Amino acid sequence: MTMVFDYRADRDGKTPFDPPPRYEDLRDEHPVSQVTMWDGSKAWFITRQDDVRAALADERISADNRSPGFPLVSPGSEVLTESNPTFARMDGPEHARQRAMVNGDFTHKSMVQLQPQIQQIVDGLVDEMLTKSPPADLVAEFAEPLAAQVMCLILGIPYKGQDFFQRVASTIPNHYADQEKLDTASAELTQFIADVLDSEAKRPGDGVLSRLAEREGSGELTRDDIIGMARVMLVAGYGPTANATALGMAALFYHPAQLAALRDDPALIPGGIDELLRYLTNFHTGLPRVAISDTEIGGQRIRAGEAVLCYLPTANFDPEWFESPETFDLRRKNRGNVSFGYGLHRCLGQNLVRIQMKVTIETLNRRIPNLRLAIDRDQIPFRKDAAVYGVSELPVSW
Numbered sequence: 001m002t003m004v005f006d007y008r009a010d011r012d013g014k015t016p017f018d019p020p021p022r023y024e025d026l027r028d029e030h031p032v033s034q035v036t037m038w039d040g041s042k043a044w045f046i047t048r049q050d051d052v053r054a055a056l057a058d059e060r061i062s063a064d065n066r067s068p069g070f071p072l073v074s075p076g077s078e079v080l081t082e083s084n085p086t087f088a089r090m091d092g093p094e095h096a097r098q099r100a101m102v103n104g105d106f107t108h109k110s111m112v113q114l115q116p117q118i119q120q121i122v123d124g125l126v127d128e129m130l131t132k133s134p135p136a137d138l139v140a141e142f143a144e145p146l147a148a149q150v151m152c153l154i155l156g157i158p159y160k161g162q163d164f165f166q167r168v169a170s171t172i173p174n175h176y177a178d179q180e181k182l183d184t185a186s187a188e189l190t191q192f193i194a195d196v197l198d199s200e201a202k203r204p205g206d207g208v209l210s211r212l213a214e215r216e217g218s219g220e221l222t223r224d225d226i227i228g229m230a231r232v233m234l235v236a237g238y239g240p241t242a243n244a245t246a247l248g249m250a251a252l253f254y255h256p257a258q259l260a261a262l263r264d265d266p267a268l269i270p271g272g273i274d275e276l277l278r279y280l281t282n283f284h285t286g287l288p289r290v291a292i293s294d295t296e297i298g299g300q301r302i303r304a305g306e307a308v309l310c311y312l313p314t315a316n317f318d319p320e321w322f323e324s325p326e327t328f329d330l331r332r333k334n335r336g337n338v339s340f341g342y343g344l345h346r347c348l349g350q351n352l353v354r355i356q357m358k359v360t361i362e363t364l365n366r367r368i369p370n371l372r373l374a375i376d377r378d379q380i381p382f383r384k385d386a387a388v389y390g391v392s393e394l395p396v397s398w
C-alpha cells in the first residue's frame with residue numbers, strides 16, 4: 001500500500017517549522033516513492049533536493065496541466081488556471097513567450113527602483129500600528145496589507161482595501177474551501193481584472209498590467225491571456241509573500257538569539273532572508289508535474305503519463321545539502337534552497353520577495369526595536385490548511 005499524501009499532514013516535528021516527519025522518513029528511505037493523492041490517483045513523490053532539481057529541470061516532465069495524467073494536488077487546486085491558461089501551467093516556447101513579457105518587470109534592478117515606494121508602504125503600516133496601543137496582529141495589520149499594496153503597486157492596479165484580497169486572493173489558495181466559494185472568488189477576480197483593463201483602455205496607467213494591455217492592442221496577447229497572467233501574478237504574489245513575512249517574523253520570535261543577532265548586525269539580513277526562506281518553505285503542497293516521455297529520477301524509472309510531485313519542505317531539510325538542517329542559522333553558508341522552485345518555472349517574484357523582506361526586517365528592527373510576541377510561542381496558530389503554510393495570527397507587543 002502506498003502512503004497517502006496530504007499536505008495538511010501534521011508537522012509534529014520538534015518545531016512547527018520542521019517538515020512532517022513521515023515525509024522526512026520517506027526521503028531518507030524511499031526518496032522517489034509512489035503516494036496516493038486525495039482523489040485516489042498515484043504520483044511519484046520526490047523528496048530529496050538533488051532529485052527535486054533534476055525533476056524540475058527535466059524537459060520530459062511537464063508543468064502543463066493540459067498534459068494527460070497531470071495531478072490535482074487537492075480538490076480546488078486548479079481553480080486559478082482552469083478558466084484562463086497561464087504561463088505557470090505551460091511548457092516550452094508557449095511558456096517562454098509569455099514569461100518573457102513580464103520578466104523585465106521583476107528583475108533585481110526593477111525591484112531596487114521600487115524600493116523607496118515599498119519603504120513608504122512599510123512605513124505607513126508601521127505608523128498605523130504605532131498610533132494604536134499594543135497588541136497588534138502582525139498578519140492582519142501588517143503582512144497581508146503589505147503584500148496586497150505592493151502587488152497593486154507593481155501591477156499598477158487600484159488598492160481597493162483589504163476586503164477584496166481577503167475574499168479573493170486568500171480564498172483561491174484554500175483548495176479545500178467549498179466549491180461555490182472558490183468559484184465565486186475566481187469569478188470576482190476575473191471581473192476585477194477585466195474592469196481594470198477596461199479603465200486602462202480609457203486612461204492607460206503605469207504598471208505591469210498597462211504594459212500587457214498594450215500587447216492586446218498589438219495582437220500579441222488576447223484579453224483572456226492577460227487576465228490569466230494577471231490572475232496568477234496577483235494570487236501567486238499575494239498569499240505566499242504575506243505568509244512568508246508573517247511566518248518569517250514568527251520564526252525569528254521563535255529563535256530569540258537569532259533575532260537579537262539580526263538586530264545587532266543588519267549585515268546578516270540578506271543571508272538571513274535566504275535562511276528564512278529555506279527554513280519556512282511555505283509552498284507545502286508539492287509542485288505538480290507529469291512525465292510526457294519516459295525518464296528517470298533518482299534511479300527510478302518514470303513513464304510517460306505518470307504524475308510527479310516535487311516536495312520542497314523535505315528538499316530544503318535534506319541533510320545531504322545542509323548540515324543540521326533543522327537548525328535555523330542566519331549565518332548558514334549554503335543557501336541553495338528550492339523555496340522558489342527550480343528551472344524554467346522558478347518564481348517570477350523572487351527579487352521582489354527578497355527586497356520586501358529586507359525592507360520589512362530593517363524597518364521593524366529600527367522603528368520598533370522591542371517588538372515581541374504578545375503570546376507564548378507555543379500558542380502561535382499555524383495555518384496548514386491552505387496551499388501556503390503560514391500563521392493565521394501573530395499577536396505582537398512593544
Ligand code: HEM
Nearest residue numbers: 087088233236237240241244287339340341345347348349
Ligand atoms: C515568499 C513568497 C513566494 C514564494 C515562496 C514563491 C514560490 C514559488 C514557487 C515554488 C514557484 C514555482 C512553481 C512551479 O514550479 O510549479 C513559483 C512560481 C511563480 N511565482 Fe512565486 N513565490 C513567492 C512570491 C511571488 C511573488 C511576489 C510573485 C509576484 C509576481 C510570484 C509569482 C510567481 C509566478 C508568476 C510563478 C510562475 C512562474 C512560471 O511558471 O514561470 N511569486 N513561486
